[in-house]
Amino acid sequence: MxxxxxxxxxxxxxxxxxxxELGVPYRLVPVNLGREEQKRPDxxxxxxxxxxxxxxxxxGPGGEPVSVFESGAILLYLADKFGGLMPSDPRERIRALEYLFFQVGGVGPMFGQAGWFMRQPERITVGIDRYQAESRRLTAVLETRLQEARWLAGESFSVADIAHFGWLRVADYAGVQLDHYPAVQDWLQRIASRPAVQRALHPVPSN
Ligand SMILES: N[C@@H](CCC(=O)N[C@@H](CS)C(=O)NCC(=O)O)C(=O)O
Incomplete structure (x- = not known):
């Protein structure tokens, strides 16, 4: 598994x-970030x-175990291996890749930095202003896209939606108020109500 x-x-x-979403069994291995378990040699x-x-x-490939890091790489590995979450239409595939990379190279780092600066004991205004403004600008790009398309790739729900959902659902962490982005809010709601998403967000303990 x-x-x-x-x-x-x-x-x-x-x-x-x-x-x-892919219907693939898995097991969660909790990593305690507060205890810095992610910095241990193993x-x-x-x-x-x-x-x-x-x-x-x-x-993995050749039937041998494989590890994969970086969420974008993991999403593409899973989509490729299990044949889902990437549109079959070639133009929609291009859009899915665009918005996936837009998330991992833009939205994720900017939201993360905005939230980090907002929570420092010393108020570094230039950092807060820069990263909040950029987070809002990127959210406006999503708003424009979602006013013209149901999902980021177009008609198909894809890895691009999943990647953005992780950060947009906690947009206030970065000081982004979603009231100004109604299409993003509707899209978040559509994703949150998917049964697979609810199962993932509320895992049932195994014992
Ligand atoms: N670009 C990476 C970012 C991963 C990342 O920032 N993970 C955070 C949690 S959301 C983390 O592990 N933080 C702990 C740390 O930085 O030590 C990805 O998309 O997988």
Whole structure:
């Protein structure tokens, strides 16, 4: 069974959501970030960057185990292996890739930095202003896209939606008020109400 090294964070939740959507069994391996378990040698052997999420698939290429880090890489690995969450239409596939990379290269880092600066004991206004403004600008890009399309790729729910959902559902962490982005709010609601997403966000303890 695929092991998901996990904490219930914006990047962490992406992976159980994808696995639930794909109908693939998995087990969560909790990683206590507060205790810095992600910096321990056994974890760094899986991800030298010392961050969750990571998966270990016992049935990787050639039937041998493989580990994968970086949430975007994990989502694409799962979509490829299990044949879902990427549109079959070639143009929609391009949109899915665009918005997936837009998330991991833009929304994730900017929201993360905005939230970090907002919570420092010393108020560093230039940092807060810069990263909040950028987070809002990126959210406006999503708003424009979601006013013209049901899902980020177009008509198909995809890895791009899952990637963005992790961060947009906690947008206030970055000082982004979603009242100004109604299409993003509707899209969040549509994702949150999917049964697979609810299973992933509210895992039933195994014992
Ligand atoms: N680009 C990475 C970001 C991963 C990341 O920032 N993970 C956070 C949790 S959301 C983490 O592990 N933080 C702990 C740390 O930085 O030590 C990805 O998309 O997987």
């Amino acid at each position: 695929i092991a998901v090294y996990y904490a219930p964070t914006p990047n962490g939740v992406k992976i159980p959501i994808a696995l639930e 974890f760094l052997a899986l991800n030298p960057n010392g961050r969750i999420p990571v998966i270990v698939d016992p049935d």
